[in-house]
Amino acid sequence: MMCFTNAQANDDNLVQQVHQFLYQETQTLGEEVVIDLSPPSPHLPDCINPEPFLPNANQAPLGRVSVGVRCGDGNRQVRYLQAQVDVIGNYVVAARDIERGTLITSEMLNERGGNLGELSAQALTSEEDIIGKIAQRPIRSGNAFLSHYLQAPHLIERGQRVTVIAQGPAFRVSREGEALENGALGERVRVRFGSREIMTARVTNEGVLVVDF
Incomplete structure (x- = not known):
């Protein structure tokens, strides 16, 4: 017992x-x-x-x-x-039909109440995760926004001449290179210097990447 x-x-x-x-x-x-x-x-x-x-x-x-x-x-x-x-709460839906390639703004969003547990696991419920992203496929009015429907805009384009800043506790230097792939804010992309040297750097701004040491 x-x-x-x-x-x-x-x-x-x-x-x-x-x-x-x-x-x-x-x-x-x-x-x-x-x-x-x-x-x-x-x-x-x-x-x-x-x-x-x-x-x-x-x-x-x-x-x-x-x-x-x-x-x-x-x-x-x-x-x-x-x-x-x-979870009973509010989530974000499209206020109108949104075409592929559209930059999402606050005017395109509506708030709806319901059971968040019934949404797709990929659904985004916060405006902060949606505004400023680009639709990768059409989104119909009243539909929730799924994470794989959206993409952050590219700040770096493949083939673009970019500035790479290398920085550490006691130094900060910059050099120019060529981006080998597209990149959004916070993403890491490869950059080529000259004919052979390739480095991976983090996108921080339009045309600017950083390497931390």
Whole structure:
């Protein structure tokens, strides 16, 4: 009886830790959060000192999600729990039909309320992630914006003469080169100097890249 009680207590603690983790990850996304967490398998050993994490840290945990949990000394054991996460809040949709190649502005957006958990995992819910991007395909009025529908505008064009700034704690020098590929803000692109030397640099402005040392 004692073994059953300890096992039940460990499972309850695991579920509580994962539930709290998901709530912390989603509470800023909307007005109401509903989390339905599937119980851990009774056939698995106890999870000591559980540390939840998201396998895809770049994606908001909405809809049907998998949550990883590191267990035991040194977090050497890893298991996964399934959850349904529904968040009632606002998200952004197209206010009109948007053609491919259009630069997105605030006038093209509308706000709509609903269950964010029913959106595609690729849906962008914040205006900050949409305005200033370029539509890579037509977007119809009332549709949500998906991340692969949009692209940041190129500040560097392939074949363009660019300025590359090399900087460190005590120096800053610049030289001119030729971009070997297109690049948006923050992206890393290859630049050629002369006939042989090639360096990768980070796009910081129109026609300007930086290499940090």
